[in-house]
Amino acid sequence: GAVVSQHPSWVICKSGTSVKIECRSLDFQATTMFWYRQFPKQSLMLMATSNEGSKATYEQGVEKDKFLINHASLTLSTLTVTSAHPEDSSFYICSAAGGIVSYEQYFGPGTRLTVT
Amino acid sequence: AQTVTQSQPEMSVQEAETVTLSCTYDTSESDYYLFWYKQPPSRQMILVIRQEAYKQQNATENRFSVNFQKAAKSFSLKISDSQLGDAAMYFCALAGGTSYGKLTFGQGTILTVHP
Numbered sequence: 001g002a003v004v005s006q007h008p009s010w011v012i013c014k015s016g017t018s019v020k021i022e023c024r025s026l027d028f029q030a031t032t033m034f035w036y037r038q039f040p041k042q043s044l045m046l047m048a049t050s051n052e053g054s055k056a057t058y059e060q061g062v063e064k065d066k067f068l069i070n071h072a073s074l075t076l077s078t079l080t081v082t083s084a085h086p087e088d089s090s091f092y093i094c095s096a097a098g099g100i101v102s103y104e105q106y107f108g109p110g111t112r113l114t115v116t
Numbered sequence: 117a118q119t120v121t122q123s124q125p126e127m128s129v130q131e132a133e134t135v136t137l138s139c140t141y142d143t144s145e146s147d148y149y150l151f152w153y154k155q156p157p158s159r160q161m162i163l164v165i166r167q168e169a170y171k172q173q174n175a176t177e178n179r180f181s182v183n184f185q186k187a188a189k190s191f192s193l194k195i196s197d198s199q200l201g202d203a204a205m206y207f208c209a210l211a212g213g214t215s216y217g218k219l220t221f222g223q224g225t226i227l228t229v230h231p
Contacts (some may be wrong), residue, residue: 032217038159043207043221091159097217103149105211105219107161 003027004096005107013084013101015116020112021079021095029074030096033072035067038091050077074098118143120210122222129198130230137225138181139208141200148212150184151219156204164206167191172190195227203229 013034018108022031034050036044050056050071058064066088068080077096083089091112093113119142129135141150152164167175167184174182179199183192195202208222 033127034217034219041205041224041226043224044161046218049218087152091163093159093160103211103217104163104166107153109158109160 002104002106004030004106004108006094006111008063008111009109010112011114013113015085015115016083018080018082019084019113021081021092021094023077023079023096023108025075025096025098025106028090028096028106029098030077031074031098032096033071033077034095034097035069035078035079036093036095038093038110040091045095047079081113084113086115088112089115118145118209118210118212118220120220120222122206122208122225124225125155125223128228128230129195131198131200132206133198134194135198135227137195137206137208139193139222139226141189141191141208141210141220141222143189143210143212146214148210150182150191151209151211152180152182152191152204153207153209153222155202156201161207162203169212185202198229200229200231203227211221222225 005024007022035047047062048056048058052071056069071077093110094108121140148169150167164179179196181194200208205224209219
């Protein structure tokens with residue numbers, strides 16, 4: 001149990017365009033979802049926390065208007081990178097909490113974003 | 117603020133040997149949880165082991181065990197009988213207080229397993 005999926009697993013987009021990444025909890029209702037960014041051989045950096053039906057809480061230094069997060073249901077959260085630039089190229093990971101072990105996060109497989 | 121520190125950027129071990137990864141943390145919370153995650157080349161985060169701070173007994177999961185020293189705020193991971201599949205980046209993480217779900221990660225340790 002506690003499976004989280006992400007789509008797409010890899011996306012390439014042109015500079016200036018927007019790209020949407022979906023995160024779904026497949027077998028449990030996720031009260032809270034988290035979005036992370038990770039550069040090669042580095043740790044995960046929390047970008048934002050989202051709760052179903054309310055506005056996301058962004059970490060300091062994360063541009064709210066560039067990284068739009070919507071948590072429309074208890075099983076789906078989306079991250080939209082608006083007006084993407086090459087420096088937005090990274091690995092984005094979502095996680096979800098609210099499973100059987102309430103304090104535990106379950107991670108999606110990640111999405112590799114390349115902006116050309 | 118919570119902090120997690122992994123002071124070993126890289127570690128290596130021979131297959132079948134034992135290796136210990138270090139982690140120290142700092143938190144003002146009295147109730148918190150500690151985790152070790154593994155991230156193999158696929159980059160999927162995998163939970164290795166968890167420890168509730170209120171439990172004195174060290175957690176164990178098959179070949180993986182922790183040495184939880186609450187007073188010293190230390191949480192090391194011991195991998196016994198290391199296997200090639202254990203090669204990965206390992207992250208120590210802390211969740212505590214009113215925001216149980218929010219994790220603070222350490223910098224990570226890259227573990228290489230030599231055949």
